[in-house]
Amino acid sequence: MTSDPVPPILNGVAALADSYDGYILDLWGVLHDGERPYPGALECLERLLAAGKRVCLLSNAPRRLGPVVGILAGMGIGRDRYHHLMTSGEAAFEALLNRSCAWHAGLGRACLHLGPEHDRHLFEGLPGVERVEDPALADFVLNTGPSCYDAPPEDYGPVLEACARRGLPMVCANPDLEVMVGERVVECAGTLARRYAALGGEVRYHGKPHAPVYRRCFDLLGIEDRRRIVAIGDTLHTDIAGAAAAGIDSVLVTGGILSRTLDIPWGEPPCPTRLAPMLAADAPRPTAVLARFVW
Numbered sequence: 066m067t068s069d070p071v072p073p074i075l076n077g078v079a080a081l082a083d084s085y086d087g088y089i090l091d092l093w094g095v096l097h098d099g100e101r102p103y104p105g106a107l108e109c110l111e112r113l114l115a116a117g118k119r120v121c122l123l124s125n126a127p128r129r130l131g132p133v134v135g136i137l138a139g140m141g142i143g144r145d146r147y148h149h150l151m152t153s154g155e156a157a158f159e160a161l162l163n164r165s166c167a168w169h170a171g172l173g174r175a176c177l178h179l180g181p182e183h184d185r186h187l188f189e190g191l192p193g194v195e196r197v198e199d200p201a202l203a204d205f206v207l208n209t210g211p212s213c214y215d216a217p218p219e220d221y222g223p224v225l226e227a228c229a230r231r232g233l234p235m236v237c238a239n240p241d242l243e244v245m246v247g248e249r250v251v252e253c254a255g256t257l258a259r260r261y262a263a264l265g266g267e268v269r270y271h272g273k274p275h276a277p278v279y280r281r282c283f284d285l286l287g288i289e290d291r292r293r294i295v296a297i298g299d300t301l302h303t304d305i306a307g308a309a310a311a312g313i314d315s316v317l318v319t320g321g322i323l324s325r326t327l328d329i330p331w332g333e334p335p336c337p338t339r340l341a342p343m344l345a346a347d348a349p350r351p352t353a354v355l356a357r358f359v360w
Contacts, residue, residue, distance in 0.1 A: 071337040071344065072317075074354045078109050078297075081316065081353070082116055087286040087294040089279075089313075090147075092124040092137075093241075094299030094321020095358045102140050103320070104332070105359035110146040112360040121149040121282045123296070125272040125303060127184055127209035127238035127254055128154040149285040153272025154187055154209070156281070157238035160271060161191050161207075168269060172234060173204025179221065179257060180209030180238075187238060200227040206235040208261070208268075210254035221257055229264035240270045240303060243322065273298075274307030283311075297358065299323060301343065309349035317351035318358055332357045 075081070093099055096106045113120055126133055133152055134144065164170040175197045176188050188194050188207055197203050206228050211221070228235070239254035258268045272278050288294055295314045298304020299321025308315035319327055319335045326343070327335050334356045344350050 070341045072351050072353050074334055074337070074356070075316075077359045078113065078355070079360050081295060082113075082118070085118070085293055085295040085314070086290075087119045087121070087288040088113060089121050089123050089282050089286075089294065089296040089308075090358075091273075091296075091298035091300070091304050091318075091321075092122055092126070095297055095318050096122075096142060097140055098321075100140075102142060103357060105357065107141060107146065109358055109360045110142070114146070119149075119286045119288060120147045121151065121285050122147050123151050123273065123278065123282055125153045125239045125241045125253075127157070127180065127187065128152060129158055129186055129190075130155050132183075132186065149282070151278060151281050151285065153240065153278065154184070154238050156278050157207075157236055157271040158187055158190070161188070161194065161236065168234070172236070175202055175204040177203035177206045177224075177228065177233070178209070179206060179212075179224070180254070181212050184209040184238075200224060200231055200233065203228070203231075203233055206233050206261075208235050208237045208239075208254045208257050210239055210257065211252060221260075225257070225261050225264060225266070229261060229266045233266070235261050235266055235268045237268050237270045238272070240272050240274070241300070242302075273303040274310060276307075276310060279307060279311035279313075295352070297355070301348065305351050306349045314352040315349075316353045316355055318355045320355075320357040 096102060130150055160169050174193050174195055176194050177197055177200055237254050237258040241253040242255045243252045262268050291313050296308035297316045299318040305315045305317055320331045324331055327339050329335055
């Protein structure tokens with residue numbers, strides 16, 4: 066932690082190269098905007114690999130690894146540009162498959178899915194899990210987010226209330242509250258989960274900022290010294306808080322979801338006086354700040 070009002074604002078990732086061997090990189094808001102890579106992001110990945118750094122992509126996407134690999138490849142972010150990938154969706158799938166803790170073991174098998182149809186693969190590969198449409202028939206809720214980008218989360222009020230009345234536990238496969246899709250702000254599964262919790266519903270989250278997903282990344286990177294690992298992300302309550310809880314340094318990218326809050330065009334450095342109030346003394350602070358993920 067630093068006592069300065071604002072951590073150093075760096076011009077690029079090159080300034081970090083001597084300090085870290087492993088990089089845990091967020092996707093949405095750092096590498097791409099949900100539709101295409103940000104300018105300079107692909108070159109930065111190439112420069113990291115050329116410098117011998119280990120790169121693990123960590124996303125709160127509520128999807129398994131295979132579909133995310135395909136989506137990234139479609140944007141030009143092929144498997145040759147990173148070493149490893151982990152997602153909150155994969156973490157949720159593994160927890161539902163293995164049932165290795167008492168909470169997951171007690172969920173039952175009848176699943177009510179809240180989310181778009183393209184997330185169905187998250188439970189279709191689970192032996193014995195049956196999808197139901199009626200909360201009265203469900204044992205638990207799997208929340209992957211609103212059914213489409215334009216679906217108001219308020220539309221889910223009746224089903225959330227019905228599930229809460231029955232005391233159904235919820236598995237949230239994406240703790241994010243919102244992301245940028247191009248120029249739009251889109252609410253995520255984390256927003257639905259918050260509303261469910263406010264109704265008294267019990268929620269178990271998978272993904273950032275929770276510790277298990279970081280342990281998976283550490284295993285994948287194979288770097289024992291945590292001081293040589295840094296996480297780079299654009300969200301304070303997931304990326305930066307998660308890195309702090311995992312005991313590693315972090316870098317905040319302000320060109321993602323925070324660009325709207327800071328009222329800055331993409332790629333422009335943030336004004337320190339506007340950034341300072343967001344970095345409250347009692348909240349996890351990034352080690353440094355980047356306007357965008359460039360070398």
